[in-house]
Amino acid sequence: MGDPELKARERHNASADEEIIDKGACGQKHLATGRACIRPTRHDGSCDFRSPSEVQAVAAGEAPPLDT
Numbered sequence: 001m002g003d004p005e006l007k008a009r010e011r012h013n014a015s016a017d018e019e020i021i022d023k024g025a026c027g028q029k030h031l032a033t034g035r036a037c038i039r040p041t042r043h044d045g046s047c048d049f050r051s052p053s054e055v056q057a058v059a060a061g062e063a064p065p066l067d068t
Helices: 004-011 052-059
Strands: 035-037
Touching: 035 052
Parallel strands: none
Antiparallel strands: none
């Protein structure tokens, strides 16, 4: 899913969650809290940082990226 070049750059970024990026989510992490954005890749507006359990559900394919 998405732009392969963008994905390659994100994989070398400590503030990106690779597992949820692979599922089509933004994956930007808030390093201070461990929360991550589960909105779709390249979404408009601000990130929506969610709890590790919600992030894990997206990573496991149990929930789609949040489309708000």
